[in-house]
Amino acid sequence: MESAIPQHLEALRTRHKRVPDDYQPPYPSFVARYKPAVSRVVMAYFGVQYRGEVPLAALTEIAGLLASEGGPSHWDRARYVDQAGYATIVTVAYWDDVARFDVWFAAAREAWTGKAREGIGSFIEVLRPTVARHETLFSSPDRPEGVAVIADGMSGEVQEHAYWGGMRDRIPLSQTDAMAPGGAPGLVRDGARLRVKPHDNLCLIRSGQDWSDTEASERKLYLDDVEPVLREGMDFLRDDGLAIGCYANRYMQVLAADGTVSEKSYGQSWWKSLAALERWAESHPTHVRIFGAAMKYLSTLGPAAKLRLYHEVTVAAADEQFFEYRNCHAKTGMLAAVETIGA
C-alpha cells in the first residue's frame, strides 16, 4: 500500500487527509506516476463544432498539427452532441514538457482558432497544471488512458480512494491548501475569437469508462443498468449544472483511429471548484444513482469485473488556464460561464 501522493511531493501538512493512517480501501486502485523531473503536464482540448457532415478537413488539419514538431506524446479523440444539438469532436492531447508545448502551441493556436471555417466552430481549452495540482485514479494498472498514457507508469495499490474526499486527498496541494475558487470568469473579445479568463482553482475532471473487455452478462449489466444512469447524470450536468457550479459537461464517446465509435466513453466537465464537484458527487441525486448503480454492478461481479474505470482531476491556478472559442455558439464550453449576448 502506498500513498497516491508521490514521495517527492510530500509536504508538511497544514490540512489533514480524511481517513486515518491505518485506513484500508476495500478494493485496489492505482494512480499514474510521472518521472520526478516532470513538474507540469499539459492537457489540451481542441474542439470542432458542427451540424451535419463530419468536418473531415478540420479533423485532418488538427491531426497534422499534432503530428508536427513539438506535438504531444499522446492524443485521443471523442465525439458528443451538445445541449444545442451541435455535434462536437474533441481531440485531446497531452504533453509532459511545457516548454515544448509552448513553442508548438503558438503556431498551432493560430492555425486552429486564427482563421474562419465555413459553418464550423473551433475551440481550444488548455490546462497546464503543476503536478501538485493534479491526480488520477485507475481501477486497473494495465491500460492507461488520457494523461496517464504520458506518465512513466502506474503506482502499486494506493490508500487514498474508495471514500468521499479521496479525490482531494490524492491531489498533493491538498496537504496545505483548501483550493478555494478565487474570482469570477470574464470574457475577452479578440476579433472573432472569444477568450474566457477563468479564475483561480477552476476544476477539470475527465472520468472514463471502458467496457471493451466485458462479455455477455457483464456487458448487458453495464449497458442496461449502469450506462443509462450515467447518461442521465451527464445530461443533468450538461443542461442544469450551472446552478451547482458545473460550467460545462460533455459525455463523450471515444472514437477509434478509423473514426468509428469505440467501446469507451468519458465525461469531461469544468467546475467552479473542487468543492462543487465533491458536493455533486457525494450528494446530488443524479450522482447518488450513478454511484449506487456502479456499486451494485461491482458488488455483483466482484474482482471478475472487466469494466475499466479511470479519472483525472486538475485544480488549476488562473495562469494555468486558456480557453478560446471561434464561431461557436454562446453556450459552448466555458463560454457558458460568462455573458456573451449583446456584448
Added chain:
Amino acid sequence: MESAIPQHLEALRTRHKRVPDDYQPPYPSFVARYKPAVSRVVMAYFGVQYRGEVPLAALTEIAGLLASEGGPSHWDRARYVDQAGYATIVTVAYWDDVARFDVWFAAAREAWTGKAREGIGSFIEVLRPTVARHETLFSSPDRPEGVAVIADGMSGEVQEHAYWGGMRDRIPLSQTDAMAPGGAPGLVRDGARLRVKPHDNLCLIRSGQDWSDTEASERKLYLDDVEPVLREGMDFLRDDGLAIGCYANRYMQVLAADGTVSEKSYGQSWWKSLAALERWAESHPTHVRIFGAAMKYLSTLGPAAKLRLYHEVTVAAADEQFFEYRNCHAKTGMLAAVETIGA
C-alpha cells in the same frame, strides 16, 4: 445559518472542516442546544434480555429507579429481538447533570445488575461525554427525541450537514482532534457481572425515524420502500458488523407509555471509531442503499415530507464509558467486542 458548533465551544482550529465557509446545505436541519453551563450529558441504556413473556416486574423496577430522587430529566423505552433470538427492552435515560447522575447511579446500578433475576439478563451501558464530544441532528426543530429532550432548545438552521463528514464537523472536538481510537476493549469479571472496559474514542450513534405523522401515500412509501432497506442495513450491522468496526447494533422499535409498539424506531450502535462509522455510512452497499432510498423518498416528497429523522452521535473518552452485563449471552452489546468464552 449558524454553525452546529455552539459559540462557547469554538476553538482555534488545527483541523479544517470539510466544506468551504460559503457552503449552503440543500435543505434545513437543526441541532440540540444545551445551556452553556451544561458541560456533560449522560446517556444510560438499561437493558433487560429475555425469552418468552415480557418481564414486567423488571421493567417496573427500572421505571421506579428512574422515578426516584436524582433520576433523569427524560427517558424512553424501546424493544428489539437480537441476533440470538432474545427479546431485549432497553430503557434509555438522559441527564444534563453528571453529579446528580453519579449519586443516583451508585444505588441504581446495584439494584439493576447487583442481583440475579431468574431467566432474565440485565445490562447497563452508559456514556457521560463532555458536550464537545457529542452532536445531534434533526430534520425538524419541533419534536426533540433522545438526548435532545433535555436540551435547552433547538438551533436555527445549521451549516454542517447534508455532506459526508458533516457528522464529524458538528462535533466540537473535531476542530482540534482526529478522535482516533486508542487501545482495545477488555473484559473485567466481577462475580456474576461482566464489565467491558472499552477504549478511547469509542463511538455511539442513535439514529431515529418517526413516521407517526405520515399519511396515505407517504406512509406507504416509507414502509414499503425505505423501511425494508433500513432494516436490511441494520441486520447487516447486527450480524456482520464486527469486521467493519461495528461492535453491536440494535434496530429498536420505540414503545409507547402503555408498552405497545409506536410508530418510531431507532438504530443504536457501538463503533470502534467515528471513522469506522463514517466509512460504513459513506460506502458500504447496505448504507448506500439506505441513503439512496431515503434520498429518493425525500426528493419525491420535498418539504411536504412528514417523516422525521434525527440522530445523536458521541465519541467518548475511555473514562466516560461504563458497560456492565449480568446473565446476558456472550454476544450482548459490547460483550461481542471481547472474548468471554472459557475465561
